[in-house]
Amino acid sequence: MQAAHNGHQLALLLLDLDRFKNINDSLGHSLGDQLLAELAKRLRAALPNVETIARIGGDELTLMIEPEELDRLGVDLLAQRAIEIINQPVALAGQEIYTGVSIGIALYPDDGDDAETLLSHADAALHRAKDQGGNQMRFFAPELGQRAHARLRLEADLRRAIEHGQLRLHYQPQRSLQTGALAGLEALVRWEHPEQGLISPGAFIPIAEESGLIVPLGDWVLNAACRQMRDWLAQGFAPPRTAVNVSAVQLSQGRLAAAVTKALEENALPPERLELEITESFLMSDQERAMKTLAELRELGVRLSIDDFGTGYSSLAYLQRLRVHKLKIDLSFLRDVTSNEANAAIVNAIIALGHTLGLEVLAEGVEREEQADYLRAHQCDLMQGYLIARPLPPEAILAFVKDRG
Secondary structure (H helix, E strand, O other), X not given: OHHHHHOOOEEEEEEEEXXXXXXXXXXXXXXXXXXXXXXXXXXXXXXXXXXXXXEOOOOEEEEEEOHHHHHHHOHHHHHXXXXXXXXXXXXXXOEEEOOEEEEEEEEEOOOOOOHHHHHHHHXXXXXXXXXXXXXXXXXXXHHHHHHHHHHHHHHHHHHHHHHHOOXXXXXXXXXXXXXXXXXXXXXXXXXXXXXXXXEOHHHHHHHHHHHOOHHHXXXXXXXXXXXHHHHHHHOOOOOXXXXXXXXXXXXXXXXXXXXXHHHHHHOOOOHHHEEEEEEHHHHHHOHHHHHHHHHHHHHHOOEEEEEEEOOOOOOHHHHHHHOOOEEEEOHHXXXXXXXXXXXXXXXXXXXXXXXXXXXXXXXXXXXXXXXHHHHHHOOOOEEEOOOOOOOEOHHHHHHHHHHHO
16 A cells, blocks of 8 residues: 555545435436536545545445645544535436435554455444444444444344244234224244344344345245235134335335235235335335335235334325325334323324325334323324234234233
């Protein structure tokens, strides 16, 4: 490296655009490339002493900082300037595109004395920035390298788990707030690691999304839930429907309808027994693709639900076009609904909006009787949460329904 030859310090900044995949999927790769080119141009104009600006992946740029720039600004201030530059809107295809950026920083020679090590350590710092919400910078620290290796091991283990049957589905009941009757179940994936035991979905779902394993994982969940519904029906147990979460990646690939058709046909299931939960954030980030996919799924006869509703920015007109069946109120609004006027107002508005559009409204994360009483008084249709039951394995669901109806 030139820095080693000259005895200088050097900083490597690894930049990853936040939400770039959504931009690519909604606007197309050509405009995504134009966005990256415009941002690189802005960075070069604003940071003239940056030695190198290079694109190394679909949504990643590297900046190599010269010693003079390090001395003049400090790498942390320079990184903050890069964040501010990228946060500014870019005009493309007749609209303003907003994005953010996460930055990982590694320093030569402290964090590595060769390009491969520096890049690896900058990538570990980048993951830390993204894990903490994105649109920020993080410096490499030795423990981040350990975390990166642990993530790689966990990714490899997850790949084996999908292939070798280490995954399980648990089911959480949903009840009518007015009658108390069982209204459905939600299928939730669990991972029984042979050495680490039960691993939280919060630990492995983000890794699955980053690595691309979310698609085979999602396919496994869909097929396992349909097989379980078939087995329950054969035993005479007929929950009204079972809900399965669908990732944005599954939706954006355009093959979800085919996968659902195959799962239903292989298990001879009536389509109305299956409900697909789709996050509001995907629906709003990629509206045209969402409309096409939802139309295909409606044609099959499956039920559609918008998950985490209230955390995005859906409009009444857009919801009318989506023609889904259910809204799920995000649990963040339920925790203090009886004491927080703002959250209560949001919950009331979602219930009213859903009913205006002829939709069922389900509140998730209900843990206390006073929450259920509040929802019942405001005409919410369904609830889900620990007040009813924690997610249960299939055999425990049968016992739960027998004991509690």
